[in-house]
Amino acid sequence: MEPEKKKKMMMDSSLLQTDSPTMVSGNNSYNYAHNSSAQRKMMDTVRPRTEELIAEKLDLERLFMGAGGNTFRVADLGCSIGPNTFHNVQHIVQQVRHKYHMMTTSTAASPSSTPEFQVFFNDQVNNDFNALFRSLPPERDYFAAGVPGSFHTRVFPKSSLHLAYSASSAHWLSRVPPEVVDRGSPAWNRGMIHYGFAPKPVEDAYRAQFRKDMGGFLRARSEELVSGGMLVLVFPGLPDGMLHSETQAGSVIYCVNLSILDLVRQGVLDEDQLDNFNFPMYFPQPREMRELVEENQCFSSIELEVVDPEESTWLQGGVGLREWLVVIRSTMAEPFARHFGGEEIVDKIFDGASQKIEERAQVIMSTKCKELPLLYVALQRK
Numbered sequence: 001m002e003p004e005k006k007k008k009m010m011m012d013s014s015l016l017q018t019d020s021p022t023m024v025s026g027n028n029s030y031n032y033a034h035n036s037s038a039q040r041k042m043m044d045t046v047r048p049r050t051e052e053l054i055a056e057k058l059d060l061e062r063l064f065m066g067a068g069g070n071t072f073r074v075a076d077l078g079c080s081i082g083p084n085t086f087h088n089v090q091h092i093v094q095q096v097r098h099k100y101h102m103m104t105t106s107t108a109a110s111p112s113s114t115p116e117f118q119v120f121f122n123d124q125v126n127n128d129f130n131a132l133f134r135s136l137p138p139e140r141d142y143f144a145a146g147v148p149g150s151f152h153t154r155v156f157p158k159s160s161l162h163l164a165y166s167a168s169s170a171h172w173l174s175r176v177p178p179e180v181v182d183r184g185s186p187a188w189n190r191g192m193i194h195y196g197f198a199p200k201p202v203e204d205a206y207r208a209q210f211r212k213d214m215g216g217f218l219r220a221r222s223e224e225l226v227s228g229g230m231l232v233l234v235f236p237g238l239p240d241g242m243l244h245s246e247t248q249a250g251s252v253i254y255c256v257n258l259s260i261l262d263l264v265r266q267g268v269l270d271e272d273q274l275d276n277f278n279f280p281m282y283f284p285q286p287r288e289m290r291e292l293v294e295e296n297q298c299f300s301s302i303e304l305e306v307v308d309p310e311e312s313t314w315l316q317g318g319v320g321l322r323e324w325l326v327v328i329r330s331t332m333a334e335p336f337a338r339h340f341g342g343e344e345i346v347d348k349i350f351d352g353a354s355q356k357i358e359e360r361a362q363v364i365m366s367t368k369c370k371e372l373p374l375l376y377v378a379l380q381r382k
């Protein structure tokens, strides 16, 4: 590869160390809005849980008294560009409204007026907020606002939110752990793009980064939520004791890795390009999340568990091996293109990965865990 081109790519790839990627919008065929049905299935799986939670645990009288006025404030953290966020937010608003009506019809004392809803759509600054705003449902019954900035830090005023919600986003790291791209470190992830099939120090570095990020996430939310407010997270995780390499999703990422390795061997890609590319995601186990919640001390845990696969429409909907590849490509399309030098090469990587999946289908299908399980975390601010 020409030295200038290589130098530029290395500079671009250094962005990956500090920025988590954002979803592709516009007319690209890997546009997130058209390739996020798997994430939607995840949400549909846990919707009844969230509805039950709002019905049973959300004390509206206390919340309205505490925050003053009758505006109920909801935040969707890591909303992307839709349509999933609108779907999720609408359900939450509906459920809270329903709860309010139940409350006022069952008690003599009715609060002065029906609540109004304000929904904050949060994502990274480079999310396509214009695309998001353009597709806001015209019939919505809430006031909408965009909030740019990393959810690993404070993005709202103190005690201003009643319910914060995040779907398919909390497993994203704020950056690739620096050790995994450091040649002098025992955690250098040579020839690999994730920790699933990598040596243990690599996984340890990812775990440490997740602890730092999720610690910051919980600290920020503990300041932003009112007392009695709720934090609901759903994202891919692992049952206690399971390895990421034991899931089908982990194996599919490994096939992408093998395809990139082939292209390096053929001289199409540079070894450095492979060594400098890592997925900024970590799939925690419930016990790791429990530890972080306990360390934070500001939340009572209502639910914190892996969703039983029997209950999962996500599983029943059958996310196949090819669908996994689409999920990976649509969530990582932008950093892939930026790092490896354009769509053409990314097509090659994913064509190769598709072939690898075919060759290894039997092995992959026999992995311990057929999917990537979901972690459901519901916390209440003390």
Ligand SMILES: C[S@@+](CC[C@H](N)C(=O)[O-])C[C@H]1O[C@@H](n2cnc3c(N)ncnc32)[C@H](O)[C@@H]1O
Pocket: 020, 021, 022, 023, 036, 039, 040, 077, 078, 079, 080, 081, 084, 085, 122, 123, 124, 127, 149, 150, 151, 152, 166, 167, 168, 169, 172, 173, 174, 331
């Ligand atoms: C897979 S998408 C999920 C989008 C949507 N919640 C859904 O269910 O379809 C993950 C989103 O999280 C966002 N994200 C990742 N890290 C973030 C951070 N630190 N702060 C805010 N948003 C973040 C990404 O930009 C992306 O839009």
